[in-house]
Amino acid sequence: MSPDSFILAIESSCDETAAAVLRPPGTILSSLIASQAEEHSRFGGVVPEVASRNHLLAVDPLVRRALAEAGVTPRDLGAVAATSGPGLAPALLVGASYAKGFALALGIPYLALNHLEGHLLSPFLGSEEIPHHVALLVSGGHTQLTEVRGAGRYTLLGRTLDDAAGEAFDKTAKLLGLPYPGGIEIDRLAAEGNPLRHEFPQALMESGNLDFSFSGLKTSVRYFLEKNPLLPSSPNGMADLCASVRHAIVGVLLKKTARAVEISGLDRVAVSGGVAANRALREGLQHLCTTKGWTLHLPSPELATDNAAMMAFAAMHHLRAGKQSSVGIEISPQWQVGGRF
Numbered sequence: 001m002s003p004d005s006f007i008l009a010i011e012s013s014c015d016e017t018a019a020a021v022l023r024p025p026g027t028i029l030s031s032l033i034a035s036q037a038e039e040h041s042r043f044g045g046v047v048p049e050v051a052s053r054n055h056l057l058a059v060d061p062l063v064r065r066a067l068a069e070a071g072v073t074p075r076d077l078g079a080v081a082a083t084s085g086p087g088l089a090p091a092l093l094v095g096a097s098y099a100k101g102f103a104l105a106l107g108i109p110y111l112a113l114n115h116l117e118g119h120l121l122s123p124f125l126g127s128e129e130i131p132h133h134v135a136l137l138v139s140g141g142h143t144q145l146t147e148v149r150g151a152g153r154y155t156l157l158g159r160t161l162d163d164a165a166g167e168a169f170d171k172t173a174k175l176l177g178l179p180y181p182g183g184i185e186i187d188r189l190a191a192e193g194n195p196l197r198h199e200f201p202q203a204l205m206e207s208g209n210l211d212f213s214f215s216g217l218k219t220s221v222r223y224f225l226e227k228n229p230l231l232p233s234s235p236n237g238m239a240d241l242c243a244s245v246r247h248a249i250v251g252v253l254l255k256k257t258a259r260a261v262e263i264s265g266l267d268r269v270a271v272s273g274g275v276a277a278n279r280a281l282r283e284g285l286q287h288l289c290t291t292k293g294w295t296l297h298l299p300s301p302e303l304a305t306d307n308a309a310m311m312a313f314a315a316m317h318h319l320r321a322g323k324q325s326s327v328g329i330e331i332s333p334q335w336q337v338g339g340r341f
């Protein structure tokens with residue numbers, strides 16, 4: 001097959017079923033997402049079996065729509081890719097099995113891809129080259145700093161020792177009585193609040209390493225609410241709490257990213273993952289990079305949260321490197337990138 005044939009990618013690692021068609025090198029012809037967030041919000045988090053059942057219902061109509069919107073028939077495809085990990089096993093299985101069946105039926109290559117690699121490459125969608133840079137990946141399941149030397153060349157610099165940044169947003173939002181996924185809600189309400197009204201812990205700030213810890217924040221917010229139960233319903237109470245929580249999380253992310261770039265001696269930063277949609281983080285990184293003279297690569301908010309376009313772009317890099325996967329390959333729910341795990 002030609003490395004420039006159309007690529008279909010399917011993403012089902014968590015609670016979003018997504019399908020996208022890419023025309024290499026970087027034209028997204030369609031990118032669709034069927035979100036189950038509302039269904040999981042009843043449980044305050046993602047329930048794997050419910051996610052799996054919904055992926056099963058969503059995947060086939062979604063792929064058909066993605067192909068129709070792209071104006072592409074299955075016969076035009078050069079490869080089919082799916083997220084193989086990390087993620088929820090029952091959820092991953094649906095997208096990966098569907099993609100394998102599709103590739104087998106058409107007799108074209110299948111690619112088993114890493115979801116984190118999709119995020120890492122997402123700020124560069126459309127570019128031919130992936131430049132040498134430091135990447136901050138902040139999602140609901142992962143928080144890590146990675147040195148990226150190019151597509152497929154990742155070195156882990158630091159990571160969370162407990163909760164991910166998105167998880168810290170979601171768990172504190174739940175304590176505040178906000179709907180799941182809470183990161184977006186906190187970000188929205190924080191816009192009207194005073195970030196300096198309450199001081200919440202910023203863990204490992206003074207430690208010399210590049211690791212993160214967010215579990216103490218949630219505990220601190222819980223104690224705070226036990227002591228001040230009426231504060232969220234007081235005037236500006238909720239907005240100030242949200243702004244202060246966001247300030248604590250974003251503050252650590254900015255400081256550790258700056259430290260990673262300084263240690264690496266590079267002058268280029270990229271951010272990816274759902275929390276990269278956070279307005280305070282985006283503005284903070286922009287300010288940091290302008291002050292230091294660094295180049296910043298930010299994905300659009302739609303490409304920051306889970307999507308299949310980023311997976312199709314990662315697939316293109318694999319195909320260009322001459323790689324493809326066996327359809328016999330198992331899903332890898334714990335698959336990480338960059339070593340040190």
Ligand code: KG4
Nearest residue numbers: 139140141166183187274275277278305306
């Ligand atoms: O990358 P993603 O869509 O899924 C994972 O791979 O985890 O990230 C989802 C996470 C959730 O925790 C969600 O609350 C968070 O990203 N998120 C945000 C914002 N938008 C999404 N967190 C803070 N501010 C936002 N604007």
Ligand code: ZN
Nearest residue numbers: 139273274306
């Ligand atoms: Zn993700």
